[in-house]
Amino acid sequence: MPPITSPVTAQELEILSVKAIEAKSQAYCPYSKFRVGACILTESGxxxxxxxxxxxxxxxxxxxxxxxxxxxxxxxxxxxKALAVATDIKPAASPCGMCRQFIREFTSPSFPVYMYDGEGGYKVMTMDELLPDSFGPDHLPK
Incomplete structure (x- = not known):
């Protein structure tokens, strides 16, 4: 697997991770108790x-x-530019299948998804790795 060339700076990645981890505290999950936070970095910053x-x-x-x-x-x-997802478990959880297709609607196969575990460690994968052979709006007739 070729290394992922990140479109985000180290400072942007730090903010992205902190905000995703902090977002977990806003989760409403009285049934599963499985908190998930996410943060997207828009192209406009x-x-x-x-x-x-x-x-x-x-x-x-x-x-x-x-x-x-x-x-x-x-x-x-x-x-x-990028997405961070944070959970309380280790190893980090990836987006579910429905979310993968939803994310793909607005991103390219090279879009990076940073997945944070409950201890602050992370793994990064592209949308192509998470949803191989995907299709998006660019595949539909215009």
């Missing part, structure tokens, strides 16, 4: 956070990644 929001009717809960992307899109952002 803004940081947008999200946390998972569960529901008594389990299938209608929303993952932190989709909360963050939805918030960013509603605020007018459509281009992104």
């Amino acid at each position: 803004e940081f947008v956070v999200g946390a998972n929001v569960e529901n008594a009717a389990y299938p209608v809960g929303t993952c932190a990644e989709r909360v963050a992307f939805g918030t960013a899109v509603v605020a007018g952002h459509k281009k992104f």
Whole structure:
């Protein structure tokens, strides 16, 4: 696997990780107790956070990644540099399958996803590694 060339600076990555880890404290997860925080860095340099929001009717809960992307899109952002996702477990958890396709809608196969574990360690993978042979809006007829 070739090394990932990060589009983010060391300072941006530090802020991205801190905000994703802090976002876990806003998670509403009374059923699973599985806190997830996410932070997206927009192409314009803004940081947008999200946390998972569960529901008594389990299938209608929303993952932190989709909360963050939805918030960013509603605020007018459509281009992104990186995503950080933080959980309390080790090793770090990756976005679920639904989130992977949702993220791909707004990113390219080379988009980096930083996954933080409960001890602050992380692993980074591209969307192509998380969702190989994916399709996005660029594959649809215009």
